[in-house]
Amino acid sequence: MKTVITPGTTKDLLKQYNFKMSKSLGQNFLINEGILDEIISGSELTKEDGVLEIGPGMGALTQKLCESSGKVLAVELDKRLIPILNVTLFGFDNFKLINDDILKINLKEVLQENFGDKPAKVVANLPYYITTPIIMKLLEDKLNLRSITIMVQKEVGDRLKAAPGGKDYGALSVAVQYYSKPTQIAFVPPDSFIPRPEVDSVVIKLDILDKPPVELEDEKMFFRVVKASFGQRRKTLLNALSSGDFGLSKEGIKQLLDSLGIDEKRRGETLSLQEFADIANRIKQNLNK
Numbered sequence: 001m002k003t004v005i006t007p008g009t010t011k012d013l014l015k016q017y018n019f020k021m022s023k024s025l026g027q028n029f030l031i032n033e034g035i036l037d038e039i040i041s042g043s044e045l046t047k048e049d050g051v052l053e054i055g056p057g058m059g060a061l062t063q064k065l066c067e068s069s070g071k072v073l074a075v076e077l078d079k080r081l082i083p084i085l086n087v088t089l090f091g092f093d094n095f096k097l098i099n100d101d102i103l104k105i106n107l108k109e110v111l112q113e114n115f116g117d118k119p120a121k122v123v124a125n126l127p128y129y130i131t132t133p134i135i136m137k138l139l140e141d142k143l144n145l146r147s148i149t150i151m152v153q154k155e156v157g158d159r160l161k162a163a164p165g166g167k168d169y170g171a172l173s174v175a176v177q178y179y180s181k182p183t184q185i186a187f188v189p190p191d192s193f194i195p196r197p198e199v200d201s202v203v204i205k206l207d208i209l210d211k212p213p214v215e216l217e218d219e220k221m222f223f224r225v226v227k228a229s230f231g232q233r234r235k236t237l238l239n240a241l242s243s244g245d246f247g248l249s250k251e252g253i254k255q256l257l258d259s260l261g262i263d264e265k266r267r268g269e270t271l272s273l274q275e276f277a278d279i280a281n282r283i284k285q286n287l288n289k
């Protein structure tokens with residue numbers, strides 16, 4: 001095993017393998033040991049845990065994951081990194097690499113094959129160009145996961161944990177908070193990476209909820225209501241929902257909001273998860289009449 005966490009060793013390996021980092025694959029490698037330790041302690045790993053890492057890169061985080069958990073399954077798209085990972089992870093018999101695109105593989109099957117029925121923990125320094133699709137895939141596919149601890153661009157982190165009413169609150173906040181409880185565990189400045197990204201980063205932990213925080217008659221309807229409400233942020237709720245194809249006239253939407261005590265002039269970004277759920281359930285009941 002060759003350790004990769006210092007700027008010196010990372011640069012040596014890059015030189016030795018003549019590795020040119022790919023901006024389009026979001027390759028910014030972590031070189032800050034303090035941050036790696038914060039990710040490891042924040043993700044609360046035990047030797048019993050199975051970990052899914054997305055994008056191991058040269059293996060800086062992977063080495064620490066192998067030391068602190070039972071088994072690490074890493075999915076890396078860039079095949080040029082395989083010979084480097086063979087060196088940096090040499091000696092760890094609890095490490096397995098899948099050379100594939102995280103957005104294309106059948107994660108349900110892969111998790112079952114590698115971890116059986118035990119819920120796995122995701123820990124990753126994500127490639128920023130596909131942050132949202134990765135998060136949504138992990139949550140919407142209803143995988144057997146206990147938690148997701150991820151490095152994301154600070155602006156995305158702010159959206160994941162945003163409360164109703166602020167500029168950061170949107171469809172992503174609602175979706176993430178429907179499935180999980182987000183907590184920020186670290187702030188990460190650009191000089192923690194090679195090369196330096198242009199943005200600040202944060203590490204967010206999503207603890208997967210045993211059951212959603214709201215009761216729904218129809219989950220799809222809930223997400224349709226959320227999408228319509230945030231679709232045109234400047235519109236009032238009445239106008240946004242009226243153009244949402246819910247089989248109700250504008251007057252019908254008006255009456256529905258009125259019956260729930262929700263002011264029609266409010267904007268989507270002020271609504272709590274419970275209020276979105278109330279609207280979706282009421283629309284569903286109307287359709288069933």
Ligand code: SAM
Binds near residue numbers: 028031078130
């Ligand atoms: N974990 C390493 C670290 O912390 O130093 C590298 C993190 S780097 C921000 C993101 C990694 O994700 C890169 O290694 C990149 O090649 C990989 N990657 C990019 N797109 C991917 C995809 N679609 N599927 C799997 N891995 C991907």
